[in-house]
Amino acid sequence: MRTQVVTIHDVARAAGVSPATVSRVFNGGRVTPERALSVQQAAAALGFAPNRVARSLRKQRSSVIALIIPDIENPFFTSLARGVEDAAQRTSLSVVLCNSDEDTDKERRYLEVALGEQMAGVIVAAASQDETDLAPLIARGVPVVAVDRRPHAAEVDAVQVDNQHGGEVATRHLLRAGYRRIACITGPRGASTSEERLAGYRTALYSAGDAAPAGDAYVRHADFRVEGGRAAMRELLALPEPPDAVFVANNLMTIGVLDALREVGRTPPGVGVLSFGDVPWASLLRPSLTAVELPSYELGRTAADLLLQRIEGKPSPLQTVVLRTRLQVRESTAGP
Amino acid sequence: MRTQVVTIHDVARAAGVSPATVSRVFNGGRVTPERALSVQQAAAALGFAPNRVARSLRKQRSSVIALIIPDIENPFFTSLARGVEDAAQRTSLSVVLCNSDEDTDKERRYLEVALGEQMAGVIVAAASQDETDLAPLIARGVPVVAVDRRPHAAEVDAVQVDNQHGGEVATRHLLRAGYRRIACITGPRGASTSEERLAGYRTALYSAGDAAPAGDAYVRHADFRVEGGRAAMRELLALPEPPDAVFVANNLMTIGVLDALREVGRTPPGVGVLSFGDVPWASLLRPSLTAVELPSYELGRTAADLLLQRIEGKPSPLQTVVLRTRLQVRESTAGP
DNA sequence: CTGAAAGCGCTAACAG
DNA sequence: CTGTTAGCGCTTTCAG
Numbered sequence: 295m296r297t298q299v300v301t302i303h304d305v306a307r308a309a310g311v312s313p314a315t316v317s318r319v320f321n322g323g324r325v326t327p328e329r330a331l332s333v334q335q336a337a338a339a340l341g342f343a344p345n346r347v348a349r350s351l352r353k354q355r356s357s358v359i360a361l362i363i364p365d366i367e368n369p370f371f372t373s374l375a376r377g378v379e380d381a382a383q384r385t386s387l388s389v390v391l392c393n394s395d396e397d398t399d400k401e402r403r404y405l406e407v408a409l410g411e412q413m414a415g416v417i418v419a420a421a422s423q424d425e426t427d428l429a430p431l432i433a434r435g436v437p438v439v440a441v442d443r444r445p446h447a448a449e450v451d452a453v454q455v456d457n458q459h460g461g462e463v464a465t466r467h468l469l470r471a472g473y474r475r476i477a478c479i480t481g482p483r484g485a486s487t488s489e490e491r492l493a494g495y496r497t498a499l500y501s502a503g504d505a506a507p508a509g510d511a512y513v514r515h516a517d518f519r520v521e522g523g524r525a526a527m528r529e530l531l532a533l534p535e536p537p538d539a540v541f542v543a544n545n546l547m548t549i550g551v552l553d554a555l556r557e558v559g560r561t562p563p564g565v566g567v568l569s570f571g572d573v574p575w576a577s578l579l580r581p582s583l584t585a586v587e588l589p590s591y592e593l594g595r596t597a598a599d600l601l602l603q604r605i606e607g608k609p610s611p612l613q614t615v616v617l618r619t620r621l622q623v624r625e626s627t628a629g630p
Numbered sequence: 631m632r633t634q635v636v637t638i639h640d641v642a643r644a645a646g647v648s649p650a651t652v653s654r655v656f657n658g659g660r661v662t663p664e665r666a667l668s669v670q671q672a673a674a675a676l677g678f679a680p681n682r683v684a685r686s687l688r689k690q691r692s693s694v695i696a697l698i699i700p701d702i703e704n705p706f707f708t709s710l711a712r713g714v715e716d717a718a719q720r721t722s723l724s725v726v727l728c729n730s731d732e733d734t735d736k737e738r739r740y741l742e743v744a745l746g747e748q749m750a751g752v753i754v755a756a757a758s759q760d761e762t763d764l765a766p767l768i769a770r771g772v773p774v775v776a777v778d779r780r781p782h783a784a785e786v787d788a789v790q791v792d793n794q795h796g797g798e799v800a801t802r803h804l805l806r807a808g809y810r811r812i813a814c815i816t817g818p819r820g821a822s823t824s825e826e827r828l829a830g831y832r833t834a835l836y837s838a839g840d841a842a843p844a845g846d847a848y849v850r851h852a853d854f855r856v857e858g859g860r861a862a863m864r865e866l867l868a869l870p871e872p873p874d875a876v877f878v879a880n881n882l883m884t885i886g887v888l889d890a891l892r893e894v895g896r897t898p899p900g901v902g903v904l905s906f907g908d909v910p911w912a913s914l915l916r917p918s919l920t921a922v923e924l925p926s927y928e929l930g931r932t933a934a935d936l937l938l939q940r941i942e943g944k945p946s947p948l949q950t951v952v953l954r955t956r957l958q959v960r961e962s963t964a965g966p
Numbered sequence: 967c968t969g970a971a972a973g974c975g976c977t978a979a980c981a982g
Numbered sequence: 983c984t985g986t987t988a989g990c991g992c993t994t995t996c997a998g
Contacts, residue, residue, distance in 0.1 A: 299690075299770065301975055312985045317977055324983060343766065346746035347686045348975035351990050356683065358743065366711055366727070372702045379729060388743050390726035391702070393715060407694065407724050410682035430679065434635065520911070549911050556914075575856070575885050578892075578915060637991055648969045653993055660967060684991035687974050 300342045309336035320344060350412050358388045359601065360408045361594075362401060362418040364443075365518070366393040368546055369574040370590045371419065374441065377594025378417060385602060387414055396482075396518070398425045409434060415601045417594075420445040423484050437604035441597040444486045444614075451604065452614040453597040457487055457570075460586045460619035461494020464541050464568050467584070467621060469502050472629045473539035473566045477512035479526045479551065480543040488515065491543045491570055512537050516547055523547025527554035538630050539566030545573045548583070562626035572622075581625035589617045636678045645672035656680060686748050694724045695937065696744040697930075698737060698754040700779075701854070702729040704882055705910040706926045707755065710777065713930025714753060721938060723750055732854070734761040745770060751937045753930075756781040759820050773940035777933040780822045780950075787940065788950040789933045793823055793906075796922045796955035797830020800877050800904050803920070803957060805838050808965045809875035809902045813848035815862045815887065816879040824851065827879045827906055848873050852883055859883025863890035874966050875902030881909045884919070898962035908958075917961035925953045 306313045309332045318325050319333040336342075350356035361378050363371040375391055382389045392408075394401035401421045408416045409430055415437040420426035426445040431438050440452040468476050478495040481488030492513065514529060516522030523542060527550065530537055542548040548569035555565060562581050569585040576583050596615055603610075642649045645668045654661050655669040672678075686692035697714050699707040711727055718725045728744075730737035737757045744752045745766055751773040756762035762781040767774050776788040804812050814831040817824030828849065850865060852858030859878060863886065866873055878884040884905035891901060898917050905921040912919050932951055939946075 299975085302977095303975080313975090314977075314985060314987095315983090318984085321977080323977095326983065329984090341766070341769075343742065343745055345687075345748070345975050346743070347683055347692065347748050348990090349977075350683045351681075351687050351974090351992090352976045352978085354990070356747075358747075360726075366702075366708045367705065369703065369705075372708065375702055375729065379731075388728075388739065390696075390728060392724075392726060393711065395715075403724065406679065407682070409679055411692075411694075412681070412683050430677070433677075549914065553913055574910060577889055578885065580916075635991085638993095639991080649991090650969060650971095650993080651967090654968085657993080659993095662967070665968090681991050684974090685993075687976090687990090688992045688994080690974070 299345070300340045301345070302342075304340055305333060305337045305342050308340060309333045354412060355414055356412050357386055358390055358411075358413055359415040359417065359605075360392055360404065360413050361389055362392045362394055362404050362408075362416065364394050364396045364401075364419055364421045365546075366391070366395075368518075368544075370545060370571055370588065371442075373590040374419070374594035374597075377591040377596075378598040379594075381595045381598030381602065387602070387605070389598075394421045396421050398422050401426060405431065409436065415439070415605050417441055417597045417601055418445075419443050423486050437601055439597045439601045439604070441593055442487065449612060451600050451612055453593055453600065453617065454486075454614065455588055455593065455617050455619050457490035457619075458494040458497070460570060460621075461491040461541070461543075462498045463494075463619075463621050464570065464586050465495045465498035466502075467623065468539045468541060468566055468568055468627060469498065471539075471563075471566060471627050473627075474630075475512065475535065475537045475539070476566075477514070477530050477537035477540040478543070479514045479516055479523060479530075479540060479547055481516065481518040481547075483515055485518075488518075488543060495541055518544050518546060520546050520550040520553075523550030524554045525550070527551040528557075531555075531558055531560075537565070539568070539627070541568050541570070543570045545569055545571040545585075548573050548585075552579075563628035564630065566627045566630065568627050581628075584624045584627040585622050587620045587622050589619070592617055635681070636676045637681070638678075640676055641669060641673045641678050644676060645669045690748060691750055692748050693722055694726055694747070694749055695751040695753065695941075696726055696728055696740065696749050698728045698730055698740050698744075698752065700730050700732045700737075700755055700757045701882075702727070702731075704854075704880075706881060706907055706924065707778075709926040710755070710930035710933075713927040713932075714934040715930075717931045717934030717938065723938070723941070730757045732757050734758050737762060741767065745772065751775070751941050753777055753933045753937055754781075755779050759822050773937055775933045775937045775940070777929055778823065785948060787936050787948055789929055789936065789953065790822075790950065791924055791929065791953050791955050793826035793955075794830040794833070796906060796957075797827040797877070797879075798834045799830075799955075799957050800906065800922050801831045801834035802838075803959065804875045804877060804902055804904055804963060805834065807875075807899075807902060807963050809963075810966075811848065811871065811873045811875070812902075813850070813866050813873035813876040814879070815850045815852055815859060815866075815876060815883055817852065817854040817883075819851055821854075824854075824879060831877055854880050854882060856882050856886040856889075859886025860890045861886070863887040864893075867891075867894055867896075873901070875904070875963070877904050877906070879906045881905055881907040881921075884909050884921075888915075899964035900966065902963045902966065904963050917964075920960045920963040921958050923956045923958050925955070928953060
């Protein structure tokens with residue numbers, strides 16, 4: 295077991311050139327073809343692999359970018375991750391994924407790693423609108439793009455979907471389908487996505503006038519996870535006058551909602567169910583599920599493109615890109 | 631926007647000590663309490679964050695470990711990833727995730743990154759039994775653990791499940807339930823998991839004697855993804871004498887299988903369906919799905935524990951840990 | 967317990 | 983086009 299490392303010096307000696315020349319060969323500097331060839335041969339013969347750590351130290355920048363997401367078990371984020379990867383694919387940058395688990399401590403740790411490892415850039419779906427602190431990265435000039443969720447006070451590029459509009463369209467659809475006691479199960483307080491989707495729900499209800507229900511009696515905050523959705527739905531079902539439809543602010547919670555409904559023998563569209571974000575493998579569900587479709591892949595792709603531009607030093611002003619959602623009507627909201 | 635970096639020297643000067651002392655404070659060396667305190671204060675005041683790249687270069691080892699998985703969209707692997715993270719959580723090591731996308735080129739790239747970044751260790755669910763080349767890592771003394779899938783010629787610790795046994799138990803269950811034309815949709819040739827699960831299927835059939843069907847007429851190799859499962863099932867359904875049950879070698883392909891069945895108006899248990907690995911959110915499926923349950927989380931956890939031991943320099947001989955699977959009988963295999 | 971000094975492997979001026 | 987040189991920021995002997 296050889297632990298010995300082959301360095302640029304070893305290659306240089308073997309090829310009869312200077313270390314600088316070897317470096318040039320590996321970095322596209324001007325070198326005569328024959329010299330370049332002999333360097334490559336020497337490198338291959340010795341099994342040379344460049345030390346990226348040394349390179350990063352010298353260049354003050356590594357060639358990896360971090361993607362920090364709050365829930366690796368949510369297909370929405372894994373799809374987003376695919377978008378990021380595919381965009382980075384065509385560059386020399388590698389993407390590493392970090393799962394913050396909706397935990398601001400874990401997230402902070404990863405943010406520190408990204409900073410300390412001098413990563414070329416960071417894409418982050420923030421665990422919290424308030425606590426996620428991007429300032430150290432920004433202070434050091436590391437390009438950062440916020441995706442899906444937007445940390446409050448951060449001066450960063452951002453890519454999101456039209457949460458409020460999507461929530462409004464969804465709720466209006468429910469109203470038009472004839473539902474009258476429409477509930478909303480949204481995410482944690484303080485998450486931009488939670489608040490905006492809820493705002494859309496309220497707007498639709500208010501503008502419907504007399505159809506507007508009793509304040510927030512039908513509003514629940516949960517945790518964007520299956521269990522949270524299930525618990526919130528159980529609560530709503532236990533109300534003296536349970537809702538006849540529910541707008542659920544994310545895919546995972548919708549699964550919990552459907553489970554809770556099944557427990558008590560109710561099924562859509564008797565109780566209308568509309569999910570913000572497609573449930574994975576929804577094709578297997580009967581009745582099929584009406585959902586606000588989110589361009590998860592494109593979200594990642596767009597964020598990565600933006601980041602790559604910043605890394606290349608493009609100086610355009612900060613921008614926020616908003617991607618459209620689209621309501622896909624199916625059976626679960628056919629009417630009470 | 632300050633791009634200026636605060637180094638250990640700045641802190642040293644501010645605290646009136648030498649850089650070495652600052653380093654000791656941050657690495658648990660012997661320093662008098664009062665000096666340590668003033669160093670910490672100075673560091674805080676200056677907003678010092680240690681440069682992990684410089685540290686890695688000096689120590690010849692970084693403090694991150696890589697987890698390389700072949701499909702980030704498969705809940706089996708994301709659950710495994712959670713296991714790895716939770717195990718690493720209690721150490722000072724950070725986990726970064728790399729998605730090889732079942733592509734040996736992408737995988738090679740990540741393996742190179744892990745080597746070049748001098749990562750402390752690597753856990754890999756190999757994209758290929760033959761092409762995945764762990765030798766460079768091993769030659770440099772980087773601890774490596776193979777998880778779920780085992781690269782052929784590699785001298786590494788490994789953690790897997792009892793694929794063959796699980797496949798055998800599954801197939802026997804189908805036989806006992808009264809199915810007679812049992813098909814098997816397995817993964818790509820050359821993946822250890824594909825081959826072993828298939829071997830279990832064959833063993834069960836052969837030992838059933840006269841129940842054994844015509845050779846491999848009912849065997850299909852697909853790609854471990856939804857589409858592959860769907861296509862394979864369509865093929866099987868088009869046979870002059872279609873199977874009356876199918877053993878599917880992974881969760882994602884099972885989704886495709888169920889879809890294909892629905893297309894032609896068949897449903898389990900009329901056609902028996904048994905999945906190797908739980909389908910995500912199976913609770914929503916009716917009829918409920920019989921599956922071989924895999925300890926995905928524990929797989930990750932165990933692999934990480936093993937890796938951490940190696941990183942700490944534990945010299946025990948190479949080991950392979952095999953975790954048990956468990957057949958969970960539900961409605962989809964109730965009998966033809 | 968503390969400081970000085972010597973690099974880890976690489977790249978980027980700067981001469982030649 | 984090529985070699986020499988000087989570090990990037992940190993840890994770790996080695997003296998004191």
